[in-house]
Amino acid sequence: MKIILCLDRVSHTYHSKLGETLALKDISFCLNDGEFLSIVGPSGCGKTTILSLISGLIKASKGQIVIDGEPVTTTNRDTGYMFQRDHLFEWRTIRQNITLGLEIQKKMTPQNLKMVDELIEKYGLKEFANNYPRSLSGGMRQRVALIRTLATSPKLLLLDEPFSALDFQTRLYVCDDVYNIIKNEKKSAILVTHDISEAISLSDRIIMLTNRPAAIAHEYVLDMQECKTPLERRECKKFGYWFDKIWKDLEKLENNQ
Amino acid sequence: MKKQERALYSEEHKKYLKNIKIKKVLILSAQFGILIGILVLWETLTHFMILDPLFFSSPSRLIKTAIDMFATKEIYDHISVTVYECVLGFGISTIVGALIAIGLWWSDYLRRVIDPYLVILNSLPKIALGPVIIVLMGLGIKAIVTMAILICIIITITSVLNGMMSCDPDKILLMKSMGASKFQILYKLLWPYSIPNLISVLKINIGLSWIGTIMGEYLTSRAGLGYLIVYGGQVFKMDLVMTSVFLLCVMAAGMYLLVSLIEKRVYKSR
Numbered sequence: 001m002k003i004i005l006c007l008d009r010v011s012h013t014y015h016s017k018l019g020e021t022l023a024l025k026d027i028s029f030c031l032n033d034g035e036f037l038s039i040v041g042p043s044g045c046g047k048t049t050i051l052s053l054i055s056g057l058i059k060a061s062k063g064q065i066v067i068d069g070e071p072v073t074t075t076n077r078d079t080g081y082m083f084q085r086d087h088l089f090e091w092r093t094i095r096q097n098i099t100l101g102l103e104i105q106k107k108m109t110p111q112n113l114k115m116v117d118e119l120i121e122k123y124g125l126k127e128f129a130n131n132y133p134r135s136l137s138g139g140m141r142q143r144v145a146l147i148r149t150l151a152t153s154p155k156l157l158l159l160d161e162p163f164s165a166l167d168f169q170t171r172l173y174v175c176d177d178v179y180n181i182i183k184n185e186k187k188s189a190i191l192v193t194h195d196i197s198e199a200i201s202l203s204d205r206i207i208m209l210t211n212r213p214a215a216i217a218h219e220y221v222l223d224m225q226e227c228k229t230p231l232e233r234r235e236c237k238k239f240g241y242w243f244d245k246i247w248k249d250l251e252k253l254e255n256n257q
Numbered sequence: 258m259k260k261q262e263r264a265l266y267s268e269e270h271k272k273y274l275k276n277i278k279i280k281k282v283l284i285l286s287a288q289f290g291i292l293i294g295i296l297v298l299w300e301t302l303t304h305f306m307i308l309d310p311l312f313f314s315s316p317s318r319l320i321k322t323a324i325d326m327f328a329t330k331e332i333y334d335h336i337s338v339t340v341y342e343c344v345l346g347f348g349i350s351t352i353v354g355a356l357i358a359i360g361l362w363w364s365d366y367l368r369r370v371i372d373p374y375l376v377i378l379n380s381l382p383k384i385a386l387g388p389v390i391i392v393l394m395g396l397g398i399k400a401i402v403t404m405a406i407l408i409c410i411i412i413t414i415t416s417v418l419n420g421m422m423s424c425d426p427d428k429i430l431l432m433k434s435m436g437a438s439k440f441q442i443l444y445k446l447l448w449p450y451s452i453p454n455l456i457s458v459l460k461i462n463i464g465l466s467w468i469g470t471i472m473g474e475y476l477t478s479r480a481g482l483g484y485l486i487v488y489g490g491q492v493f494k495m496d497l498v499m500t501s502v503f504l505l506c507v508m509a510a511g512m513y514l515l516v517s518l519i520e521k522r523v524y525k526s527r
Contacts, residue, residue: 055434081434083427091449101435104445152435 004155004188005031005054010063011213012049022213023049026063029207029216031156031188036179038191038199040246041209041217042254047192049214051158054190055079068155077105080154084161086145088133094144095120095129101152116151123147123181139170139177146178150185157182157189163198175201175230196250200242201230208246210253218249314499322496323503332504339470339481340508342398346405347466351459353406354413361414362421362447363439375415383407383469387476396477404476405469409462416461420454421447456520463512467505 012024023046031037039047052058054065056075065072067079080101088097098116102108120129123143133141142162149157162178163171179202182189193199199206200222208218220242227236266274296316302308303315310318326332361368386407394400424447432442474483482501489497 057430057433075433075436077436079434081431083431085427087425087428087431089428089446089449091452100445104432104435104437104441 002033003030004033004035004068005190006066007050007054008064008066010050010053010060010065012046012053012058013061024053024060025213025215027214027216028063029219031190034186034188036182036189036191036202036204038193038203038206039209040193040196040199040206040250041214042211042250043194045209045212046214047209048160051081051160051190051192054156055081055158057081077152078155080149080152080157082145082149082157082159082162085165086133086138086141088141088144088148090133093130093132094125094136097133097144098148098151100148105152107152112151115153119147119150137170138166139174142166142174143177143181146181150181150187155188157187159189159191161193162191164193164195171198172231172234179230196243196246197234197239198230200224200239200246201233206246208249208253211256217253218246220246311493312495314495318496319500319503322500326500335481335485335501336504336508338398338478339474339483339505342401342405342473342481343466343470343512346402346409346469347462349402350406350409350413350466351462354410355417355455355458357410358414358417358421359443361418362443368418375411379411379415384472384476390473391477397479400477401470401473401481404473405466408469408472409465412465413458413462416458417451417455420451420458424450452523456516456523459516459519460513463509463516467509467512471505 007027007029010024010027011022014021014023027050029037039050041047049058053060054067054072056072056079059073067076070076070078088094089100092100095116098120099108099113102112102116120126125140125144125147128136128140133144136144145162159178163175166174175198191199191202203222205222206220207216208220209215210217222238222242224233224236224238224242227233227239233239299308299313300316303310303313303318361371383404387404390400390403390407394403428446428450429442432446437445470481471483471486474481475487478484478487482505485501486498489495489501
Protein backbone atom coordinates (compact mmCIF):
# COMPACT_ATOMS: atom_id res chain seq x y z
CA MET A 1 0.00 0.00 0.00
CA LYS A 2 1.14 3.53 -0.81
CA ILE A 3 2.34 5.68 2.05
CA ILE A 4 1.04 9.26 1.91
CA LEU A 5 2.56 10.83 5.02
CA CYS A 6 5.48 10.13 7.31
CA LEU A 7 6.67 11.94 10.41
CA ASP A 8 10.26 11.16 11.27
CA ARG A 9 11.32 11.90 14.88
CA VAL A 10 9.45 15.20 14.95
CA SER A 11 9.90 17.41 18.02
CA HIS A 12 8.47 20.82 18.66
CA THR A 13 9.23 23.47 21.26
CA TYR A 14 7.04 26.48 22.01
CA HIS A 15 8.75 29.65 23.16
CA SER A 16 7.12 32.23 25.38
CA LYS A 17 8.24 34.86 27.85
CA LEU A 18 7.80 32.41 30.71
CA GLY A 19 10.17 29.93 29.14
CA GLU A 20 10.17 27.15 26.63
CA THR A 21 7.86 24.17 26.53
CA LEU A 22 8.70 20.96 24.79
CA ALA A 23 5.33 20.05 23.27
CA LEU A 24 6.23 17.08 21.10
CA LYS A 25 9.11 14.68 21.50
CA ASP A 26 10.28 12.30 18.79
CA ILE A 27 6.95 11.61 17.15
CA SER A 28 7.22 9.13 14.31
CA PHE A 29 4.38 7.54 12.39
CA CYS A 30 3.25 6.97 8.83
CA LEU A 31 -0.13 7.07 7.17
CA ASN A 32 -1.27 4.85 4.31
CA ASP A 33 -3.21 6.23 1.40
CA GLY A 34 -6.92 6.10 2.19
CA GLU A 35 -6.34 5.42 5.87
CA PHE A 36 -8.28 7.12 8.67
CA LEU A 37 -6.11 7.77 11.70
CA SER A 38 -7.19 9.31 14.98
CA ILE A 39 -4.96 10.94 17.59
CA VAL A 40 -6.18 10.89 21.18
CA GLY A 41 -4.45 11.85 24.41
CA PRO A 42 -4.73 13.80 27.66
CA SER A 43 -6.02 17.31 27.22
CA GLY A 44 -3.41 19.91 26.30
CA CYS A 45 -0.85 17.33 25.25
CA GLY A 46 -0.19 18.82 21.83
CA LYS A 47 -2.56 16.98 19.52
CA THR A 48 -3.40 20.09 17.55
CA THR A 49 0.29 20.94 17.27
CA ILE A 50 0.78 17.79 15.19
CA LEU A 51 -1.88 18.94 12.72
CA SER A 52 -0.41 22.45 12.55
CA LEU A 53 2.99 20.95 11.79
CA ILE A 54 1.65 18.67 9.05
CA SER A 55 -0.25 21.54 7.43
CA GLY A 56 2.89 23.68 7.55
CA LEU A 57 1.27 26.43 9.62
CA ILE A 58 4.18 26.07 12.05
CA LYS A 59 7.62 24.65 11.48
CA ALA A 60 8.92 21.70 13.47
CA SER A 61 11.91 22.38 15.71
CA LYS A 62 13.40 19.01 14.86
CA GLY A 63 12.67 16.10 12.57
CA GLN A 64 11.09 15.84 9.17
CA ILE A 65 7.57 15.55 7.77
CA VAL A 66 7.13 14.12 4.29
CA ILE A 67 3.87 14.18 2.33
CA ASP A 68 3.81 12.04 -0.79
CA GLY A 69 7.60 12.19 -1.10
CA GLU A 70 7.84 15.97 -0.59
CA PRO A 71 9.17 17.40 2.69
CA VAL A 72 6.85 19.97 4.29
CA THR A 73 8.44 23.41 4.54
CA THR A 74 5.54 25.86 4.33
CA THR A 75 1.74 25.79 4.03
CA ASN A 76 1.05 23.34 1.28
CA ARG A 77 -1.74 22.42 -1.05
CA ASP A 78 -1.63 18.73 -0.19
CA THR A 79 -3.48 19.15 3.08
CA GLY A 80 -6.95 20.42 3.89
CA TYR A 81 -7.57 21.68 7.40
CA MET A 82 -10.97 21.43 9.05
CA PHE A 83 -11.57 23.30 12.30
CA GLN A 84 -13.74 22.84 15.33
CA ARG A 85 -16.10 25.52 14.07
CA ASP A 86 -17.13 25.78 10.45
CA HIS A 87 -15.82 29.35 9.97
CA LEU A 88 -18.03 29.91 6.95
CA PHE A 89 -17.88 33.51 5.78
CA GLU A 90 -21.31 35.02 6.33
CA TRP A 91 -20.98 37.42 3.40
CA ARG A 92 -20.33 34.66 0.91
CA THR A 93 -22.92 32.27 -0.50
CA ILE A 94 -22.46 28.55 0.13
CA ARG A 95 -20.93 28.11 -3.31
CA GLN A 96 -18.60 31.10 -2.83
CA ASN A 97 -17.56 29.67 0.53
CA ILE A 98 -16.73 26.37 -1.09
CA THR A 99 -14.63 27.98 -3.82
CA LEU A 100 -12.64 30.09 -1.31
CA GLY A 101 -9.61 27.78 -1.41
CA LEU A 102 -9.61 27.64 -5.20
CA GLU A 103 -9.75 31.45 -5.34
CA ILE A 104 -6.85 31.77 -2.95
CA GLN A 105 -4.79 29.26 -4.86
CA LYS A 106 -5.81 30.90 -8.16
CA LYS A 107 -7.22 27.65 -9.46
CA MET A 108 -10.68 28.82 -10.56
CA THR A 109 -10.45 26.82 -13.79
CA PRO A 110 -13.59 25.57 -15.56
CA GLN A 111 -12.82 21.95 -14.71
CA ASN A 112 -12.25 22.75 -11.02
CA LEU A 113 -15.51 24.70 -10.88
CA LYS A 114 -17.25 21.80 -12.56
CA MET A 115 -15.80 19.50 -9.92
CA VAL A 116 -17.08 21.85 -7.19
CA ASP A 117 -20.55 21.85 -8.70
CA GLU A 118 -20.47 18.06 -8.83
CA LEU A 119 -19.53 17.93 -5.15
CA ILE A 120 -22.31 20.41 -4.32
CA GLU A 121 -24.83 18.32 -6.21
CA LYS A 122 -23.58 14.97 -4.91
CA TYR A 123 -23.76 16.00 -1.28
CA GLY A 124 -27.17 17.62 -1.40
CA LEU A 125 -26.18 21.28 -1.23
CA LYS A 126 -27.49 22.29 -4.63
CA GLU A 127 -30.66 23.93 -3.40
CA PHE A 128 -28.63 26.00 -0.90
CA ALA A 129 -25.73 26.82 -3.22
CA ASN A 130 -26.76 30.45 -3.63
CA ASN A 131 -27.96 30.92 -0.05
CA TYR A 132 -25.96 32.46 2.74
CA PRO A 133 -24.62 30.32 5.61
CA ARG A 134 -27.00 31.76 8.20
CA SER A 135 -29.87 29.84 6.60
CA LEU A 136 -28.20 26.46 7.32
CA SER A 137 -28.28 24.28 10.42
CA GLY A 138 -25.08 23.49 12.36
CA GLY A 139 -24.80 20.05 10.79
CA MET A 140 -25.23 21.35 7.25
CA ARG A 141 -22.71 24.13 7.89
CA GLN A 142 -20.10 21.59 8.95
CA ARG A 143 -20.86 19.60 5.78
CA VAL A 144 -20.23 22.77 3.74
CA ALA A 145 -16.96 23.25 5.65
CA LEU A 146 -15.91 19.73 4.65
CA ILE A 147 -16.82 20.27 1.00
CA ARG A 148 -14.86 23.56 1.13
CA THR A 149 -11.87 21.56 2.37
CA LEU A 150 -12.32 18.98 -0.39
CA ALA A 151 -12.68 21.59 -3.14
CA THR A 152 -8.92 22.15 -3.43
CA SER A 153 -8.43 18.38 -3.85
CA PRO A 154 -6.05 17.86 -0.93
CA LYS A 155 -4.40 14.46 -0.56
CA LEU A 156 -4.79 14.50 3.18
CA LEU A 157 -7.50 15.89 5.45
CA LEU A 158 -6.63 17.23 8.89
CA LEU A 159 -9.65 17.27 11.19
CA ASP A 160 -9.28 19.22 14.41
CA GLU A 161 -12.20 18.14 16.60
CA PRO A 162 -14.63 19.02 13.84
CA PHE A 163 -17.67 17.73 15.73
CA SER A 164 -17.14 19.11 19.21
CA ALA A 165 -19.05 22.35 18.60
CA LEU A 166 -22.20 20.42 17.66
CA ASP A 167 -24.87 19.10 20.00
CA PHE A 168 -24.89 15.35 20.66
CA GLN A 169 -27.66 14.33 18.22
CA THR A 170 -26.18 16.35 15.38
CA ARG A 171 -22.71 15.14 16.22
CA LEU A 172 -23.58 11.48 15.59
CA TYR A 173 -25.26 12.32 12.30
CA VAL A 174 -22.52 14.69 11.08
CA CYS A 175 -19.85 12.18 12.11
CA ASP A 176 -21.49 9.57 9.89
CA ASP A 177 -21.91 12.11 7.13
CA VAL A 178 -18.30 13.25 7.18
CA TYR A 179 -17.01 9.68 7.33
CA ASN A 180 -19.07 8.67 4.29
CA ILE A 181 -17.98 11.67 2.26
CA ILE A 182 -14.30 11.11 3.10
CA LYS A 183 -14.47 7.39 2.23
CA ASN A 184 -16.45 8.17 -0.90
CA GLU A 185 -13.81 10.63 -2.08
CA LYS A 186 -11.09 8.13 -1.09
CA LYS A 187 -9.20 10.63 1.04
CA SER A 188 -6.74 9.96 3.83
CA ALA A 189 -7.52 11.70 7.08
CA ILE A 190 -6.08 12.44 10.51
CA LEU A 191 -8.57 13.28 13.23
CA VAL A 192 -7.68 14.89 16.52
CA THR A 193 -10.26 14.31 19.22
CA HIS A 194 -10.73 13.91 22.95
CA ASP A 195 -13.79 11.74 22.40
CA ILE A 196 -12.75 8.07 22.50
CA SER A 197 -16.01 6.74 21.07
CA GLU A 198 -15.75 9.14 18.18
CA ALA A 199 -12.21 7.97 17.47
CA ILE A 200 -13.24 4.29 17.55
CA SER A 201 -16.25 4.81 15.36
CA LEU A 202 -14.29 6.57 12.62
CA SER A 203 -10.77 5.18 12.54
CA ASP A 204 -8.75 2.38 11.05
CA ARG A 205 -6.03 3.12 13.56
CA ILE A 206 -5.69 5.18 16.74
CA ILE A 207 -2.54 6.74 18.21
CA MET A 208 -2.50 7.72 21.86
CA LEU A 209 -0.14 10.43 23.02
CA THR A 210 1.41 10.79 26.47
CA ASN A 211 1.32 13.92 28.58
CA ARG A 212 3.56 16.80 27.71
CA PRO A 213 6.07 16.43 26.14
CA ALA A 214 3.90 14.23 23.98
CA ALA A 215 5.30 10.99 22.66
CA ILE A 216 3.40 8.05 21.23
CA ALA A 217 2.17 5.91 24.14
CA HIS A 218 0.05 3.34 22.36
CA GLU A 219 -1.07 2.43 18.90
CA TYR A 220 -4.28 0.51 18.26
CA VAL A 221 -5.14 -1.11 14.94
CA LEU A 222 -8.90 -1.50 15.03
CA ASP A 223 -10.09 -4.82 13.58
CA MET A 224 -13.65 -3.77 12.93
CA GLN A 225 -13.99 -4.33 9.19
CA GLU A 226 -17.40 -5.95 9.59
CA CYS A 227 -18.88 -2.70 10.89
CA LYS A 228 -18.24 0.10 8.42
CA THR A 229 -19.95 3.39 9.13
CA PRO A 230 -19.60 5.18 12.47
CA LEU A 231 -23.23 4.52 13.42
CA GLU A 232 -22.83 0.79 12.69
CA ARG A 233 -19.61 0.72 14.66
CA ARG A 234 -21.25 2.10 17.74
CA GLU A 235 -23.49 -0.99 17.64
CA CYS A 236 -20.56 -3.34 16.98
CA LYS A 237 -19.60 -6.04 19.49
CA LYS A 238 -15.94 -5.06 19.56
CA PHE A 239 -16.78 -1.43 20.19
CA GLY A 240 -17.11 -2.03 23.92
CA TYR A 241 -13.84 -3.92 24.08
CA TRP A 242 -11.86 -1.17 22.37
CA PHE A 243 -13.58 1.57 24.31
CA ASP A 244 -12.70 -0.12 27.61
CA LYS A 245 -9.10 -0.71 26.64
CA ILE A 246 -8.43 2.79 25.32
CA TRP A 247 -10.31 4.46 28.14
CA LYS A 248 -8.27 2.59 30.76
CA ASP A 249 -4.98 3.44 29.03
CA LEU A 250 -5.96 7.09 28.89
CA GLU A 251 -6.97 7.07 32.53
CA LYS A 252 -3.56 5.68 33.49
CA LEU A 253 -1.84 8.46 31.55
CA GLU A 254 -3.96 11.16 33.13
CA ASN A 255 -3.31 9.78 36.61
CA ASN A 256 0.42 9.90 35.96
CA GLN A 257 0.26 13.62 35.42
CA MET B 258 -47.49 40.42 2.08
CA LYS B 259 -50.48 39.37 0.03
CA LYS B 260 -54.04 40.19 0.96
CA GLN B 261 -55.14 36.54 0.99
CA GLU B 262 -52.36 35.72 3.42
CA ARG B 263 -53.42 38.50 5.73
CA ALA B 264 -56.98 37.22 5.69
CA LEU B 265 -55.74 33.85 6.96
CA TYR B 266 -54.33 35.27 10.19
CA SER B 267 -56.10 34.43 13.43
CA GLU B 268 -57.88 37.14 15.39
CA GLU B 269 -55.11 37.00 17.96
CA HIS B 270 -52.41 37.63 15.40
CA LYS B 271 -54.36 40.53 13.89
CA LYS B 272 -54.61 42.02 17.33
CA TYR B 273 -50.84 41.57 17.79
CA LEU B 274 -50.12 43.33 14.50
CA LYS B 275 -52.52 46.11 15.38
CA ASN B 276 -50.74 46.64 18.70
CA ILE B 277 -47.41 47.01 16.93
CA LYS B 278 -48.94 49.64 14.65
CA ILE B 279 -50.46 51.53 17.58
CA LYS B 280 -47.12 51.59 19.38
CA LYS B 281 -45.40 52.96 16.29
CA VAL B 282 -47.99 55.73 15.97
CA LEU B 283 -47.64 56.55 19.67
CA ILE B 284 -43.88 56.90 19.43
CA LEU B 285 -44.03 59.04 16.29
CA SER B 286 -46.71 61.33 17.68
CA ALA B 287 -44.76 61.76 20.93
CA GLN B 288 -41.65 62.63 18.94
CA PHE B 289 -43.48 65.29 16.96
CA GLY B 290 -45.34 66.37 20.07
CA ILE B 291 -42.11 67.19 21.88
CA LEU B 292 -40.83 69.25 18.94
CA ILE B 293 -44.07 71.15 18.56
CA GLY B 294 -44.37 71.62 22.32
CA ILE B 295 -40.91 73.15 22.56
CA LEU B 296 -41.59 75.47 19.63
CA VAL B 297 -44.96 76.58 21.02
CA LEU B 298 -43.56 77.11 24.53
CA TRP B 299 -40.58 79.02 23.13
CA GLU B 300 -42.82 81.22 20.98
CA THR B 301 -45.31 82.03 23.77
CA LEU B 302 -42.64 82.69 26.41
CA THR B 303 -40.82 85.11 24.13
CA HIS B 304 -44.04 86.60 22.78
CA PHE B 305 -45.19 87.60 26.28
CA MET B 306 -41.68 88.77 27.14
CA ILE B 307 -41.24 86.22 29.91
CA LEU B 308 -38.04 85.37 28.05
CA ASP B 309 -36.34 88.24 26.28
CA PRO B 310 -36.37 87.47 22.52
CA LEU B 311 -33.20 89.51 22.23
CA PHE B 312 -31.38 86.80 24.23
CA PHE B 313 -33.43 83.79 23.29
CA SER B 314 -34.66 84.60 19.77
CA SER B 315 -37.92 82.85 18.90
CA PRO B 316 -39.31 80.46 16.29
CA SER B 317 -41.05 83.22 14.38
CA ARG B 318 -37.90 85.38 14.33
CA LEU B 319 -35.95 82.32 13.34
CA ILE B 320 -38.19 81.71 10.33
CA LYS B 321 -38.05 85.37 9.39
CA THR B 322 -34.24 85.43 9.60
CA ALA B 323 -34.03 82.26 7.54
CA ILE B 324 -36.29 83.73 4.84
CA ASP B 325 -34.21 86.90 4.74
CA MET B 326 -30.98 84.95 4.58
CA PHE B 327 -32.16 82.77 1.72
CA ALA B 328 -33.52 85.82 -0.09
CA THR B 329 -30.10 87.48 -0.21
CA LYS B 330 -28.52 84.21 -1.48
CA GLU B 331 -25.52 84.95 0.72
CA ILE B 332 -26.42 82.03 2.94
CA TYR B 333 -25.74 79.55 0.12
CA ASP B 334 -22.08 80.59 0.18
CA HIS B 335 -21.90 80.03 3.94
CA ILE B 336 -23.60 76.65 3.71
CA SER B 337 -21.50 75.46 0.79
CA VAL B 338 -18.25 76.55 2.47
CA THR B 339 -19.11 74.66 5.66
CA VAL B 340 -20.36 71.56 3.84
CA TYR B 341 -17.28 71.57 1.64
CA GLU B 342 -14.95 71.74 4.66
CA CYS B 343 -16.92 69.10 6.50
CA VAL B 344 -17.07 66.64 3.59
CA LEU B 345 -13.39 67.15 2.88
CA GLY B 346 -12.43 66.57 6.51
CA PHE B 347 -14.75 63.58 6.71
CA GLY B 348 -13.52 62.01 3.48
CA ILE B 349 -9.80 62.52 4.08
CA SER B 350 -9.85 61.35 7.70
CA THR B 351 -11.94 58.26 6.90
CA ILE B 352 -9.83 57.13 3.96
CA VAL B 353 -6.41 58.04 5.37
CA GLY B 354 -7.39 56.73 8.82
CA ALA B 355 -8.50 53.38 7.38
CA LEU B 356 -5.29 53.11 5.34
CA ILE B 357 -3.17 53.83 8.41
CA ALA B 358 -5.17 51.22 10.34
CA ILE B 359 -4.45 48.67 7.61
CA GLY B 360 -0.77 49.57 7.79
CA LEU B 361 -0.75 49.05 11.54
CA TRP B 362 -2.52 45.68 11.13
CA TRP B 363 0.05 44.70 8.54
CA SER B 364 3.07 45.42 10.68
CA ASP B 365 3.01 44.20 14.24
CA TYR B 366 6.22 46.13 14.89
CA LEU B 367 4.78 49.43 13.66
CA ARG B 368 1.62 48.91 15.73
CA ARG B 369 3.56 48.43 18.91
CA VAL B 370 5.75 51.43 18.21
CA ILE B 371 2.81 53.73 17.41
CA ASP B 372 0.49 52.54 20.18
CA PRO B 373 1.47 55.02 22.97
CA TYR B 374 1.31 57.93 20.53
CA LEU B 375 -2.20 56.95 19.53
CA VAL B 376 -3.29 56.76 23.15
CA ILE B 377 -1.90 60.22 23.94
CA LEU B 378 -3.20 61.85 20.76
CA ASN B 379 -6.60 60.30 21.40
CA SER B 380 -6.94 61.90 24.81
CA LEU B 381 -5.43 65.24 23.77
CA PRO B 382 -8.06 67.96 23.24
CA LYS B 383 -7.34 68.77 19.61
CA ILE B 384 -8.52 72.38 20.02
CA ALA B 385 -5.35 72.92 22.04
CA LEU B 386 -3.44 72.56 18.78
CA GLY B 387 -5.41 75.46 17.26
CA PRO B 388 -2.56 78.01 17.23
CA VAL B 389 -0.14 75.42 15.88
CA ILE B 390 -2.53 74.55 13.06
CA ILE B 391 -2.95 78.19 12.13
CA VAL B 392 0.79 78.76 12.10
CA LEU B 393 1.34 75.69 9.92
CA MET B 394 -1.65 75.95 7.60
CA GLY B 395 -2.36 79.65 7.58
CA LEU B 396 -5.77 81.23 8.09
CA GLY B 397 -8.68 79.75 6.20
CA ILE B 398 -10.09 76.55 4.82
CA LYS B 399 -6.85 74.54 5.03
CA ALA B 400 -6.63 75.10 8.80
CA ILE B 401 -10.33 74.27 9.29
CA VAL B 402 -10.09 71.02 7.34
CA THR B 403 -6.94 70.12 9.25
CA MET B 404 -8.81 70.60 12.52
CA ALA B 405 -11.64 68.35 11.30
CA ILE B 406 -9.15 65.69 10.21
CA LEU B 407 -7.28 65.82 13.51
CA ILE B 408 -10.48 65.26 15.41
CA CYS B 409 -11.71 62.36 13.25
CA ILE B 410 -8.58 60.50 12.28
CA ILE B 411 -7.39 59.10 15.59
CA ILE B 412 -10.74 57.56 16.42
CA THR B 413 -10.94 56.21 12.84
CA ILE B 414 -7.56 54.53 13.15
CA THR B 415 -8.28 52.94 16.51
CA SER B 416 -11.77 51.72 15.71
CA VAL B 417 -10.90 50.33 12.26
CA LEU B 418 -7.83 48.64 13.73
CA ASN B 419 -9.79 47.19 16.66
CA GLY B 420 -12.41 45.94 14.22
CA MET B 421 -9.79 44.13 12.19
CA MET B 422 -8.12 42.67 15.26
CA SER B 423 -11.44 41.31 16.54
CA CYS B 424 -11.62 38.83 13.67
CA ASP B 425 -11.48 35.21 14.90
CA PRO B 426 -7.81 34.10 14.64
CA ASP B 427 -9.01 30.67 13.51
CA LYS B 428 -10.53 32.27 10.42
CA ILE B 429 -7.12 33.72 9.61
CA LEU B 430 -5.56 30.33 10.29
CA LEU B 431 -8.07 28.77 7.90
CA MET B 432 -7.03 31.21 5.17
CA LYS B 433 -3.37 30.50 5.90
CA SER B 434 -3.92 26.75 5.78
CA MET B 435 -5.29 27.26 2.26
CA GLY B 436 -2.07 29.07 1.40
CA ALA B 437 -3.42 32.63 1.49
CA SER B 438 -1.01 35.57 1.34
CA LYS B 439 -1.32 38.44 3.77
CA PHE B 440 -2.90 40.55 1.04
CA GLN B 441 -5.49 37.85 0.33
CA ILE B 442 -6.31 37.63 4.03
CA LEU B 443 -6.82 41.38 3.96
CA TYR B 444 -9.17 41.67 1.01
CA LYS B 445 -10.95 38.33 1.13
CA LEU B 446 -11.48 38.13 4.88
CA LEU B 447 -10.80 41.33 6.82
CA TRP B 448 -12.23 43.82 4.35
CA PRO B 449 -15.71 42.20 4.07
CA TYR B 450 -15.59 41.29 7.75
CA SER B 451 -14.97 44.94 8.66
CA ILE B 452 -17.75 46.51 6.59
CA PRO B 453 -20.34 46.72 9.42
CA ASN B 454 -17.65 48.26 11.62
CA LEU B 455 -16.66 50.68 8.85
CA ILE B 456 -20.23 51.86 8.56
CA SER B 457 -20.42 52.61 12.27
CA VAL B 458 -17.09 54.46 11.95
CA LEU B 459 -18.64 56.54 9.16
CA LYS B 460 -21.56 57.41 11.40
CA ILE B 461 -19.28 58.50 14.23
CA ASN B 462 -17.11 60.48 11.81
CA ILE B 463 -20.04 62.51 10.52
CA GLY B 464 -20.66 63.93 13.97
CA LEU B 465 -16.96 64.42 14.64
CA SER B 466 -16.23 66.13 11.34
CA TRP B 467 -19.04 68.62 12.02
CA ILE B 468 -17.51 69.32 15.41
CA GLY B 469 -14.08 69.73 13.83
CA THR B 470 -15.36 72.00 11.09
CA ILE B 471 -17.28 74.32 13.40
CA MET B 472 -14.39 74.39 15.83
CA GLY B 473 -12.07 75.26 12.97
CA GLU B 474 -14.40 78.02 11.87
CA TYR B 475 -14.44 79.38 15.40
CA LEU B 476 -10.66 79.59 15.19
CA THR B 477 -10.33 81.18 11.82
CA SER B 478 -12.85 81.86 9.10
CA ARG B 479 -14.36 84.45 6.83
CA ALA B 480 -17.37 82.39 5.81
CA GLY B 481 -19.37 79.38 6.88
CA LEU B 482 -22.05 78.58 9.44
CA GLY B 483 -19.53 78.50 12.27
CA TYR B 484 -18.41 81.95 11.19
CA LEU B 485 -22.05 83.16 11.23
CA ILE B 486 -22.48 81.79 14.75
CA VAL B 487 -19.33 83.53 16.05
CA TYR B 488 -20.21 86.72 14.22
CA GLY B 489 -23.83 86.62 15.43
CA GLY B 490 -22.61 86.20 18.99
CA GLN B 491 -20.19 89.10 18.72
CA VAL B 492 -22.74 91.56 17.33
CA PHE B 493 -25.43 90.10 19.59
CA LYS B 494 -27.71 88.86 16.84
CA MET B 495 -29.13 85.76 18.55
CA ASP B 496 -31.54 85.24 15.64
CA LEU B 497 -28.57 84.69 13.37
CA VAL B 498 -26.94 82.30 15.86
CA MET B 499 -30.07 80.23 16.33
CA THR B 500 -30.86 80.05 12.63
CA SER B 501 -27.33 78.90 11.85
CA VAL B 502 -27.52 76.24 14.54
CA PHE B 503 -30.83 75.10 13.12
CA LEU B 504 -29.36 74.87 9.61
CA LEU B 505 -26.44 72.85 11.04
CA CYS B 506 -28.92 70.42 12.59
CA VAL B 507 -30.66 69.94 9.25
CA MET B 508 -27.42 69.31 7.40
CA ALA B 509 -25.96 66.94 9.99
CA ALA B 510 -29.22 64.96 9.86
CA GLY B 511 -29.02 64.92 6.06
CA MET B 512 -25.51 63.50 6.06
CA TYR B 513 -26.47 60.90 8.63
CA LEU B 514 -29.40 59.89 6.46
CA LEU B 515 -27.07 59.50 3.50
CA VAL B 516 -24.86 57.06 5.40
CA SER B 517 -27.96 55.17 6.58
CA LEU B 518 -28.99 54.79 2.96
CA ILE B 519 -25.53 53.46 2.09
CA GLU B 520 -25.82 51.07 5.02
CA LYS B 521 -29.17 49.76 3.81
CA ARG B 522 -27.79 49.24 0.34
CA VAL B 523 -24.72 47.37 1.62
CA TYR B 524 -26.83 45.04 3.75
CA LYS B 525 -29.29 44.48 0.93
CA SER B 526 -26.52 43.41 -1.43
CA ARG B 527 -25.34 40.73 0.99
